Amino acid sequence: MNFELWAQRLNTVLIQNQSLWxxxxxxxxxxxxxxxxxxxxxxxxxxxxxxxxxxxxxxxxxxxxxxPYFPPAVELLELITITSAPAASHREPPVGIPGNKWQQIQAFIDAHPTKIGETQANQNPALLNNTPAIEWCSGKGYLSEALFSRYALDSVGLEIDASLVDSGNKRAGKSAGRTYQIVKCDVLSEGVFNFVNSSTQILALHACGGLHQRLLSVSATAHSPRISFSPCCYHRFNHGEYQALSSSMKASALSLSNSDLRTAVRQTCTxxxxxxxxxxxxxxxxxxxxxxxxxxxxxxxxxxxxxxxxxxxxxxxxxxxxxxxxxxxxxxxxxxxxxxxxxxxxxxxxxxxxxxxxMAFRRAIELRCVLDSILYLQEQHYDCTLSEFCPSSLTPRNLLVQAVKRAAI
Ligand SMILES: C[S@@+](CC[C@H](N)C(=O)[O-])C[C@H]1O[C@@H](n2cnc3c(N)ncnc32)[C@H](O)[C@@H]1O
Structure with a gap:
């Protein structure tokens, strides 16, 4: 099913059943x-x-x-079923990184193509393991640390919280021959353009609502060759309600309040x-x-x-x-x-x-937001894929959007 049709079907089922969810x-x-x-x-x-x-x-x-009791469940099940990565084998975390977070990071990395031919049809050479990375809203930069230890990848983490920046850089300082660092940067400011450009890919593990939406617009402006993010907390940094990005979702009759968006993340597996x-x-x-x-x-x-x-x-x-x-x-x-x-x-x-x-509608609400991001990226000339990078038992926020800029013809 193409992304546009998928989003429209979700819209319809959500509009028809809004008194329930x-x-x-x-x-x-x-x-x-x-x-x-x-x-x-x-x-x-x-x-x-x-x-x-x-x-x-x-x-x-x-x-x-x-x-058997609730007819909309048939279509909802069809619309929320996405190929999920199998549980990855356990990898021992480095000292100081919570085990669960480390397993999420490893699954996130595993879900990316690292060889030409595994990537999208246009064979864009911007691959996870060979394109300098920006880690968006990096916290202490655990993802950068993992990318460095696997691929010796150059990366810069952007993080607003000075104490996380300090702790992340202390960790980075201990990695021999380090090629990554965390910098204090408000990703909502114009300062991001000091780091993001047409030769950096952008990665974000669990970037909240308005912050991952900002990632998309910055990437499009800077012509980033590849973007990869797992969204979370759709109700945060959004001026009180969901702000649609794509032209078709902007035109939709469905509006999502922050209370609706909290429904999308109501799951207490972890x-x-x-x-x-x-x-x-x-x-x-x-x-x-x-x-x-x-x-x-x-x-x-x-x-x-x-x-x-x-x-x-x-x-x-x-x-x-x-x-x-x-x-x-x-x-x-x-x-x-x-x-x-x-x-x-x-x-x-x-x-x-x-x-x-x-709860039967929560994933549909989440997917409707994520598909809006994808439709926006398509409008900005990116080829996109959507997958689940790990089982929901590891984190229910397991959706992964990967986008590769189409080569100019
Ligand atoms: C949900 S945490 C994710 C952290 C990390 N990616 C992870 O998965 O552990 C979101 C991070 O975004 C940071 N953040 C919030 N607002 C920000 C902003 N305007 N600019 C940069 N970072 C921001 C927070 O300080 C926090 O570290």
Whole structure:
């Protein structure tokens, strides 16, 4: 399927079903858009904890299980299925680099062609291992470090955070014969053009929303021969909503708010057990508080301030008081307030299962954004490929766009 048709089909399925994926079961628990589909509701509410956790993590399995009860699942499954790289063999990380991040980096590198003939049809010679690289939003430059250790590739990491720049350069200083460095640079500034030019390829592992969009426009302006990025956090650095880049997605009737874009990255495969337990406890507390708000005449979806994770440990009553003091609404705290935490935990179990319907659309929303980037790059005369560079269990943000500038004829 070509990218344009793919994006248009995603648009259509998203527009047709927007009441489903815009419904937040955690804050609107009195009515659900699937109330008229009792068989689907019964299926979801009967899922045991293990089944639920499995489906929450895995889009393919979720859609496959939904097919008998939820007709849109058939097309969604077709539209989100992309060839995925097999799990790469484990490589021991250098000292100081988290193991999971190192495995992601190795899979990212493995997904690139390094020989003419493996690359796109136009045989553009800009290959990963022979074209000086810019690592976009590099953090400490772990990707540059890995490219140096595999290919002795020259690279420059661009990073805004001075402490990450320092730590990255300290690491680089220890690599014998180093050919990479990290520089402090705001990629949103014109300063990037001091580094990016028509002989540098640009690589980005997990560049957030507006930052990877900036990568595309800078690459196009500078005529970079090759671009390669895995996008993440579509809701960040974007002025409050998704900013379409390609002419066809600019013309589309679908607009995506930051709340919609957060849906695209709602997947908790890589969180630890302690983190997951704290997050769920807080979610249950919010639902308990919303039940109380509803009883006292407030809307269940009243906006509430967020809680840092460690607040899951304070007493429920104290937590409620803290949240309400920040919100300034007149709620009477009943003497049996502890029971609202229990009710919240029961409500959470239900909300999580009903929310699987929103989750059924998350990859479609993500792909719609990524295809917009690809269509933009095509307009800028790049040949593009889209793949999954690793299984979602290693990172759910596993989409990889590679683009090679078409040779001028
Ligand atoms: C999601 S992290 C990814 C870091 C690294 N690529 C990785 O995969 O570990 C995003 C990085 O972008 C950096 N960043 C944020 N805004 C930036 C900007 N305007 N210019 C350059 N870097 C920026 C952050 O400091 C952070 O290190």
């Amino acid at each position: 815009r419904h937040n079961a955690y804050s609107n628990f009195t009515a659900s858009p699937i109330d008229d589909n009792a068989v689907l509701g019964d299926f979801l509410l009967a899922l045991n904890d293990d089944e639920f956790a499995q489906l929450q993590r895995n889009d393919q399995q979720l859609l496959t299980r939904l097919i 969180a630890g057990a302690g983190e997951t337990a704290a997050r769920r406890r807080l979610q249950a507390r919010y639902i308990g508080l919303r039940i109380l708000l509803a009883e006292q005449g407030f809307a269940t979806d009243t906006a509430l301030p967020s809680s840092p994770q460690h607040w899951s440990k304070v007493r429920f009553r104290d937590w409620v008081n803290e949240i309400l003091s920040r919100k300034s609404i007149a709620v009477t705290i009943p003497t049996n307030i502890a029971q609202y935490e229990v009710a919240g935990a029961q409500g959470l179990r239900k909300a999580e299962r009903l929310d699987l319907i929103r």
